[in-house]
Amino acid sequence: MATAVDTEWSEHALATLQAAGLRRGGARVVVVEALAGHDCAVSPLQLDEEVPEVGRASVYRTLDQLEELGLIKRIELTPGVAAFERVEVSGHHHHHAVCRNCGRTEAFEDKALEREISRLAKQASFEITEHDVVLRGLCPRCAG
Amino acid sequence: MATAVDTEWSEHALATLQAAGLRRGGARVVVVEALAGHDCAVSPLQLDEEVPEVGRASVYRTLDQLEELGLIKRIELTPGVAAFERVEVSGHHHHHAVCRNCGRTEAFEDKALEREISRLAKQASFEITEHDVVLRGLCPRCAG
């Protein structure tokens, strides 16, 4: 998980937007690049603070479009607060543990878990395309 | 999974509320009984419609208290819409598949999945007490 800006993703995202017939508008590009700098979930309002030059409505509109195109994924780690994460082209992804006291999160990956989930996805009557796993409890600091 | 009212749960819930020093107020009892009649997630507004005699604020307040006491669990199946489910004393529970087109949900249980999750919970640095798994995709009807 790189801490640097994910240029591979942002280029892919901008290309996909373009392929979908959307213009490379200023606000759109700025939001995509802001997202490229986050390795984990960001809320729309956080993002809006990071890019004061972009109107809040445009941040929300861009997030909608990116989600629609499968470039980002929506998750809700804290009740009532939406958050978005990049979807890597590789399919590589992680899940989260969230502290119910302070909201701190920890990301984790697990192959065995993914295997069970693919198995379930296949046996479900739905055509499953994504999944979320969230573990909740107390972080080391809050558990004292 | 019974389709009848879960009186075991509602009695346990009312007893727990009482043990927590809360009074057996009219609105509280009505909301608990309404919850006892749902086997899967219900939203606060749905619940409020079912019990017109109870003020909306009381529905929300009661849900907060029940969640606080671990008698119900909050999940978000649809973006921006909270939903609550009873927590069975037995610990027995299910997860959900949600249609991203029509919102229809399907509940499922899986022992192997639960095993993987307990394993992860143990190895995490957090003290994990609960977890959610949501599968998303298209239901048979929407997948056509």
Add this chain to the structure above:
DNA sequence: ATGACTGCAAAGCCTTTGCACGCAA
């Protein structure tokens, strides 16, 4: 030139809060 894109401000929705009355204990 043309219509998509943007920012701003207003409107919407769900949820929470304030307050005075009513009821459980």
Add this chain to the structure above:
DNA sequence: TTGCGTGCAAAGGCTTTGCAGTCAT
């Protein structure tokens, strides 16, 4: 009797929508 519990209405917070000007193509 006491103060918790409740309903109503107002306030809050996040998100969406309308509209007129601007910019990408």
